[in-house]
Amino acid sequence: MTETNYGFTKLTRNPLKDCPIEAALNLIGTKWSFLIIMELMIDGTLRYSEILRNLEGISPRTLSAKLKLLEESKIISKKIYAEVPPHVDYSLTEFGEKLEPIFLELKKFGITLQN
Amino acid sequence: MTETNYGFTKLTRNPLKDCPIEAALNLIGTKWSFLIIMELMIDGTLRYSEILRNLEGISPRTLSAKLKLLEESKIISKKIYAEVPPHVDYSLTEFGEKLEPIFLELKKFGITLQN
Numbered sequence: 089m090t091e092t093n094y095g096f097t098k099l100t101r102n103p104l105k106d107c108p109i110e111a112a113l114n115l116i117g118t119k120w121s122f123l124i125i126m127e128l129m130i131d132g133t134l135r136y137s138e139i140l141r142n143l144e145g146i147s148p149r150t151l152s153a154k155l156k157l158l159e160e161s162k163i164i165s166k167k168i169y170a171e172v173p174p175h176v177d178y179s180l181t182e183f184g185e186k187l188e189p190i191f192l193e194l195k196k197f198g199i200t201l202q203n
Numbered sequence: 204m205t206e207t208n209y210g211f212t213k214l215t216r217n218p219l220k221d222c223p224i225e226a227a228l229n230l231i232g233t234k235w236s237f238l239i240i241m242e243l244m245i246d247g248t249l250r251y252s253e254i255l256r257n258l259e260g261i262s263p264r265t266l267s268a269k270l271k272l273l274e275e276s277k278i279i280s281k282k283i284y285a286e287v288p289p290h291v292d293y294s295l296t297e298f299g300e301k302l303e304p305i306f307l308e309l310k311k312f313g314i315t316l317q318n
Contacts, residue, residue, distance in 0.1 A: 108313025109241050109306060110234075115316070117234035119225075126224050186315060190308040191224060197301060198223025201230070 115161045116187065120146055120154050125184065126191055128164060133179040163187070230276045231302065235261055235269050240299065241306055243279060248294040278302070 116122060120143070127134055127142050134142075140151055155178060158164045163184035169175050180187075231237055235258070242249055242257050249257075255266055270293060273279045278299035284290050295302075 106317075107241075108311075108317055109309045110238060110313070111316045112309045112313035113234045113237055117237065119228045119232035122228055122232065123225065126222075186312060190305060190312060193305040193308050194224045194227045196223075197305060198225070198227035200301060201226045202221075202223055 112190075115163065116158075116190075118154070120150060121158060122191075122194070124151070124154055124158060125163065125180070125187055128178060128180045128184070129188060129191060133177050135175055135177045137175075139178065158184075227305075230278065231273075231305075233269070235265060236273060237306075237309070239266070239269055239273060240278065240295070240302055243293060243295045243299070244303060244306060248292050250290055250292045252290075254293065273299075 116125060123143055123146075124139060127139055131138075136151070136155070139155075140146065140148060143151070146154075155164065155166070159166055159178075162181055164178050165181050167177050167179075169177070231240060238258055238261075239254060242254055246253075251266070251270070254270075255261065255263060258266070261269075270279065270281070274281055274293075277296055279293050280296050282292050282294070284292070
């Protein structure tokens with residue numbers, strides 16, 4: 089195991105299978121998954137149709153697949169309303185809320201790109 | 204524009220094209236790109252062959268494509284050594300180093316997954 093001081097903190101080399109960063113990315117590691125989580129962080133609860141509308145460019149098929157994966161990973165939860173017409177909404181779980189610091193850092197970096 | 208207080212901080216809704224989080228993800232938004240950056244954060248400078256070996260499962264073609272994109276985005280820089288045999292190494296730019304806080308948060312979250 090190699091350790092290097094890089095800047096103000098220490099990242100540690102792990103075999104890739106034991107790497108916490110890879111573990112995190114295995115759960116959230118696509119742009120669409122990040123953006124779905126971001127939507128729910130901003131709005132708390134959203135219907136499927138609202139997420140689809142907000143994420144310009146995502147296909148309904150991709151959205152459904154990503155939502156299913158995020159639900160299986162316990163990052164989001166789904167609530168089904170047996171109304172007429174029926175609808176489904178999504179929100180972050182308590183576990184999913186733990187992702188917020190990652191998004192704040194992504195946002196800070198993204199702002200430097202835009203300035 | 205909607206603003207919601209979510210937990211201890213504020214995320215702001217932007218049209219997706221103006222969203223800083225999307226801007227950040229457009230630069231680094233695949234798992235392999237994240238992991239390449241992570242490798243360079245840990246080791247400072249790495250040869251192509253070292254990155255290929257460390258990132259188990261990446262194909263040489265994908266690695267080359269991702270390195271090219273990261274270089275075009277000014278996140279990494281390439282140095283070519285006109286030796287025999289010639290070799291190429293990669294390191295983060297000063298700009299790329301600004302990504303470190305994102306990785307530290309990914310790491311913290313990843314550790315919670317592993318415990």
